[in-house]
Amino acid sequence: GQQLNQSPQSMFIQEGEDVSMNCTSSSIFNTWLWYKQDPGEGPVLLIALYKAGELTSNGRLTAQFGITRKDSFLNISASIPSDVGIYFCAGQLRSGANSKLTFGKGITLSVRP
Amino acid sequence: NAGVTQTPKFQVLKTGQSMTLQCAQDMNHEYMSWYRQDPGMGLRLIHYSVGAGITDQGEVPNGYNVSRSTTEDFPLRLLSAAPSQTSVYFCASSYGQGLAEAFFGQGTRLTVV
Numbered sequence: 023g024q025q026l027n028q029s030p031q032s033m034f035i036q037e038g039e040d041v042s043m044n045c046t047s048s049s050i051f052n053t054w055l056w057y058k059q060d061p062g063e064g065p066v067l068l069i070a071l072y073k074a075g076e077l078t079s080n081g082r083l084t085a086q087f088g089i090t091r092k093d094s095f096l097n098i099s100a101s102i103p104s105d106v107g108i109y110f111c112a113g114q115l116r117s118g119a120n121s122k123l124t125f126g127k128g129i130t131l132s133v134r135p
Numbered sequence: 136n137a138g139v140t141q142t143p144k145f146q147v148l149k150t151g152q153s154m155t156l157q158c159a160q161d162m163n164h165e166y167m168s169w170y171r172q173d174p175g176m177g178l179r180l181i182h183y184s185v186g187a188g189i190t191d192q193g194e195v196p197n198g199y200n201v202s203r204s205t206t207e208d209f210p211l212r213l214l215s216a217a218p219s220q221t222s223v224y225f226c227a228s229s230y231g232q233g234l235a236e237a238f239f240g241q242g243t244r245l246t247v248v
């Protein structure tokens with residue numbers, strides 16, 4: 023089946039630094055999404071991308087839909103302690119009503135004050 | 136707005152017991168889904184529904200049943216609990232974009248002993 027690759031499993035950065043996360047797939051997706059999960063909570067949608075090449079920002083977050091449709095990246099600028107959490111990428115290949123999401127395994131981000 | 140509500144938050148079961156995890160959403164979303172989250176595995180789709188009366192299997196459906204008699208509710212039934220079903224379970228709902236742009240509940244942490 024389809025798989026999304028996120029690596030490394032964990033990242034450690036200093037407060038104020040920028041960080042970039044990549045997500046790659048062997049399959050094409052028509053939608054890319056980035057979610058963040060805080061400890062003990064459900065994932066929360068950060069950014070949704072619907073068009074190859076699309077670059078979208080949400081505050082300090084910027085994400086891009088790769089032009090090959092097989093990858094996406096998320097950039098966090100000027101990190102702060104509350105950026106700590108697990109970041110998941112997800113892809114969707116729409117085919118009518120059966121438009122399932124495939125999730126990556128997530129990257130755990132730690133921010134040192 | 137309550138969003139997506141899952142009950143219970145925590146549950147311990149003995150092997151062979153059955154139980155139902157409840158999920159309700161008050162956003163009139165068509166699409167609902169159940170995921171399980173295991174360490175290092177990301178989120179894996181168990182079952183999903185594209186509308187009342189319609190359900191389908193996801194990636195890991197074995198040992199679970201679902202039904203969707205109303206738009207609001209999407210319960211997940213464990214027929215005969217096994218230790219391999221120890222996990223954190225998330226219910227999600229979404230509108231218009233299939234399973235993308237999903238709103239997640241806070242999760243149910245299930246332990247099977």
